[in-house]
Amino acid sequence: MTATEARDAFLQWMETERRASALTLTAYRGDLDRFLAFLTMHLGAEPDMGTLAGLSLADLRAWLAHEHAMALSGRRPTTQDRAARTRARRVSALRSFYRYLARYHGVDNPAPGLLATPRTRRPLPRPLPQAQALEVPEGVSDIARTPMAQVRDGALFMLLYGCGLRISEALTLDVRDLDQARTLGDGAKGDGVLRIRGKGGKERMVPVLPQVMQALARWRGVHPLPQPDAPLFVGVRGGRLQAGIAQRAMRTWRHMAGLPDHATPHALRHSFATHLMEGGADLRVIQDLLGHASLSTTQRYTLADEARLMDVWTRAHPHATDTPPDTAR
Known part of the structure; x- marks a missing residue:
């Protein structure tokens, strides 16, 4: 089985067994497409199951670094916080893919579990009045x-x-x-x-x-x-x-x-x-x-x-705009 076939089987499993949303499937497909394309360029050949099993932590980090460099080059402009969320999603996609491979295809590679997931700041809800x-x-x-x-x-x-x-x-x-x-x-x-x-x-x-x-x-x-x-x-x-x-x-x-x-x-x-x-x-x-x-x-x-x-307090409370008195003697 090629890595591409394994990717397709994984996405089908995500859709039917895990009932992943259409947005998740689209995002994971895009991430894994870029991952496999990078491996083809990085290793000089289309990856297969043996390739996926033998990848090192350095190989996975090289892909994430490549994606980050692409964003900095301007071809995929992004903010720092959005970049962190994107990296976190890619790490999640890799881990889910490899958990599937370990469970159904005997590919036991611990490297994805060792990837660091960046902390992301979840934006607060912005309701209407x-x-x-x-x-x-x-x-x-x-x-x-x-x-x-x-x-x-x-x-x-x-x-x-x-x-x-x-x-x-x-x-x-x-x-x-x-x-x-x-x-x-x-x-x-x-x-x-x-x-x-x-x-x-x-x-x-x-x-x-x-x-x-x-x-x-x-x-x-x-x-x-x-x-x-x-x-x-x-x-x-x-x-x-x-x-x-x-x-x-x-x-x-x-x-x-x-x-x-x-x-x-x-x-x-x-x-x-x-x-x-x-x-x-x-x-x-x-x-x-x-x-x-x-x-x-x-x-x-x-x-x-x-x-x-807090915003209402800082705008409305009298002390919020007071200049602290000079206590120096």
Whole structure:
């Protein structure tokens, strides 16, 4: 088996067994493509399984150094923090690849486990203020080109903020998911419960407020493809709506509304979590609603709130701008 064939088998395993996301698969494929291309250049021949088994820590470091040099050359411009995140992902891709090789192909090479992973600074969530978040569904809807798109976009962005969904999670929903949400909800209250398929294929149940259900019901009423297996959100040609179209719609509206560049569909997810926390919601509940595997991921919203409070304090407290008195005698 060639190294290229092993890479393809690994990615297939990641997709079917580990249920890795499309973004992870794309990133890992790109990293491993560059890794194998470097080995061909570095060793003078296309690598095979024996080559992968015999690579030293110095060989792996040489590849990472080569990638870093390429970035510094200007062909792949990047910031220092982004470079650290990219290196960390490449190390992760190598380790995952070699764990797979050891488990299924008997390639036992400890070198990837010895690579140092750089520390990366995870950016804090940047939510929108409540007033701006509430304006998004109607604002994006108003600039849509057709009446159908107006109802669709209003429902989509209402769902993103009202339930804290990732854009990918919302766009993978089918009509049957909305119909099922109605049956799982309280008919008297008009709410619902959506079954969401998140990262890694993990499912979670997310309550849907009556106002969000009303927006979805309006969209269901004009949906061009009412059959249960149709995508819930469709484009003009009847196919599943692409994330790029929704992102472009919000980008257009935020420019018109004078909002900052971080006002994206994903910022609505941050806003959902932050506004729940500000309202006194338990951190574990927010974790479940967002589908975070680790509580530490959800705790970033606590850090973001602390940063906001400190900013308010430094701008508002009288002592924050006082010049300390001269105590010298």
